[in-house]
Amino acid sequence: MARPESLTPAFYYFDDVAVDRENFRLVKGDEIRALEPRAFDLLIYLIERRGRLVEKQELFEKVWKEAFVTDNALTRAVKEIRRAIGDDASAPRYIETLPKRGYRFMAEVKTVSETDSTPRQAESPGSEERADSQSSDAAIRKTMSAPRVNVRLMAYGAFALAVVALIAIGLQALFRSASAPHAISSLAVLPFSNGSADPNSDYLSDGITESIINSLSQVSELKVMxxxxxxxxxxxxxxxxxxxxxxxxxGVLTGKVTQQGDSLLVQAELVSAADGTELWGERYSRKMSDILAVQEEIARQISERLRLKLTGDEAKRLARSYTANTEAYQLYLKGRYYWNKRTEESYQKAIEYFRQAIERDRKYALAYTGLADCYSFLSSQGIRPPREVFPLAKNASETAIALDDTLAEAHTSLAYVKLYYDWDWKGAEQEYNRAINLNPNYATPHHGYAYFLISTGRTEEAIAEIQRAEDIDPLSLIINTDHGEFYYFARRPDRAIAQLQKAIEMEPTFIRAHFLLARAYVQNGQCNDAIAEFQKARSLATGEVEMLGALGQGYASCGKRPEAQRVINELVALSKQHYISPHWLAATYAGLGEIDESFDWLDKTFETRFGPLIYLKVNPIWDPLRSDPRFEDRLRRVGLAP
Known part of the structure; x- marks a missing residue:
């Protein structure tokens, strides 16, 4: 019997799967499979467009229509369909994934209308059906022949009843209740994707993510990665x-940021990590001028959804806007974007953006903190002399505190200056503790305070503190690497080696991890391994002189005098063209046993106020000098008791 072309099929068949479009039913073999309503709609949409790529955006618009949806929701729906029809994402027979684009339904499909009892070949309507195929179709139709009720209505009704039941037993079963088995007390905010065509908009999606992390980390009841x-x-x-x-x-928060001209679309979704269910989702379509309000609203809505008990101060900090100037805020985000790249060029770009942000808003404390961090790290990475940039860092951080004394970032920045430049031990400890009290979930002051503790010989406290930093930021390369240095300072080379190898597994090209692993090998008497790691660090640090100094010190510690002397000569020549910390020469001469020469260069290091002199008491590279009476005087000069 011919079927009118305009008639919508009631059934779709492929292999041993039958889909009853009218009654919202799916059968595989002789078993009825459950499928959530939206996933069923998605399956129908893909089947009806079989053979062609269906873009994600089309699916959002046609299947979800006006409802909020993110990539994760779409991925889960496809995963549910694959489970129901017996498909494998790694070797698909039915649904092909085209990464970052969409999906294609691949299978050959037969269709049957309400008035047609014979399955029809979708690709070749005039073809005859084989006997075994007819038998299979008949078996499927038998399974499908149960009384036809409105399954879609039942499915949505079931969801409604579930919601009513949840209300009846209390939403705290999902969120904040002492007895709730799946209460959300810890959260990861994953980087929001950049939905714009322009990769230069990454600063916006990255910045909004970071701002939400910073806002939610203010809440003591919530642990935020x-x-x-x-x-x-x-x-x-x-x-x-x-x-x-x-x-x-x-819990895991994901999202997407799309900027088109002056329009801004922000999508966010909070998912339970236990079972993948969506706990909250929202779509914000605003003007760019509303960017500050959007991220504040996201943080507020999440805290409300999780029923977090905020203190008065936490509620104020969560709702606080650090600037009312949208342009200043965007410039700040660009500054932080370049700051996080951690190169000489990126620091300069970041400084320029932070300065522009301050020009737009002279009371923007966070922008001053960004400036302070750039200046400090230009010195700590050996790019600029300490006396040239640390006073600028101090001025910027003190300005930030004067503008906002409750800003943990500002106190952390000032603590760093006081420790590494002023050698003001009491002041540094006060600032670190103030920062930690203001925001216990902020890893950076824990990290810095751990170095304060290890430098003063409070070893076990220091290791506990660096562990706290790692708990907050478990995938931080720098924290995992520096954790290894603490074991090195504590004269536990086996632990140091294990920790640093773990860091290198996380990122094989991380220079600092190779450098510190080399030092740990020296401490453990493994000089061949040590030299190999020093050379690896040097090869990775293309165009930088810091690792040349480290290699020279390594040669000296391992008794390779000619090689060490060659590096000394090269460093002296380079120092006439580029800033090089004298401490590399002091450490290399110490390793060679040339004590007087080492003290001469060490005194030049003091004159520059080189930050890592705070490790003088615990760093093994200075062991050859410790028995000399002059060493106690150098400890006193940096503010440390012998």
């Missing part, structure tokens, strides 16, 4: 449940 850990997932199609297992968090 730090930025560095969250951004290890940037550009990856991370499944929230997998992220939850890896980071040991109970």
């Amino acid at each position: 730090a930025r560095t850990t969250a951004f290890r997932y940037k550009g990856k199609d991370a499944d929230p449940q997998t992220v939850g297992r890896e980071l040991k968090v109970e």
Whole structure:
């Protein structure tokens, strides 16, 4: 019997799967399979467009229509369909994934209308059906022949009843209740994707993510993974449940930021890491001038959804806007974007953006903090002399505190200056403790305070503090690496080596990890391994002189005098063209046993106020000098008791 072309099929068949469009039913073999309504709609949409790529945006618009949806919701729906029809994402027979684009339904499909009892070949309507195919179709139709009720209505009704039941037993079973088995008390905010065509808009999606992390980390009841850990997932199609297992968090927030001209679309979704269910989702379509309000609203709505008990101060900090000037805020985001790249060129770009932000808003405390961090790290990475940039860092951080004394970032920045430049031990400890009290979930002051503790010989306290930093920011390369240095300072080379190898597994090209692993090998008497690691660090640090100094010191410690002397000569020549810290020469001469020469260069290091002199008491590279009476005087000069 011929079927009118305009008649919508009531049934779709492929292999041993039958889909009853009218009654919202799916059968595989002789078993009826459950499928959530939206997933069923998605399956129908893909089947009806079989053979062609269906873009994600089309699916959002046609299947979800006006409802909020993110990439994760679409991925979960496809995963549910594959489970129901017996498909495998790694070797698909039915639904093909085209990464970052969309999906294609691949199978050959037969169709049957309400008035037609014979399955029809979709691709070749006039073809005859084989006997075994007819038998299979008959078996499927028998399974499908149960009384036809409105299954879609029943499915939506079931959801409604579930919601009523949840209300009846209390939403705290999902969120904040002492007895709730799946209460959300820990959260990872994954980098929001950049939905714009312009990669230069990354600063916006990255910045909004970081701002939400910073806002939510103010809440004492909620453990929030730090930025560095969250951004290890940037550009990856991370499944929230997998992220939850890896980071040991109970909730995962994902989102997308799309900028088109003056229009801004921000989508956000909070998912339970336990079972992948959506706990909250929202779509914000605003003007760029509303960017500050959007991220504040996201943080507020999440805190409300999780029923977090905020103190008065926490509520104020969560709602606080650090600037009312949208242009200043965007410039600040660009500054932080370049700051996080951690290169000489990127620091200069960041400084320029922070300055522009301050020009737009002279009371923008966070922008002053950004400036302070740039100046400090230009020195700590050996790019600029301490006396040239640390006073600028101090001025910027003190200005930030004068503008906002409750800003943990500002106190952390000032603590760094006081410790590494002023050698003001009491002042540094006060600032670190103030920062930690203001925001216990902020990893950076824990990290800095740990160095304060190890430098003063409070070893066990220091290791506990660096562990706290790592708990907050478990995937931070720098924290994992520096954790290894603490074991090196504590004369535990086996622990140091294990920790530093773990860091290198996280990122094989991380220069500092190779450099510190080399030092740990020297301490453990493994000089061949040590030299190999020093050379690896040097090869990775193209165009930088810091690792040349480290290699020279390594040669000296391992008794390779000619090689060490060659590096000394090269460093002296380079110092006439570029800033080089004298401490590399002091350490290399110490390793060679040339004590007087080492003290001469060490005194020049004091004159520059080189920050890492705070490690003089614990760093093994200075062991050859410790028995000399002059060494106690140098300890006193940096503010340390012998």
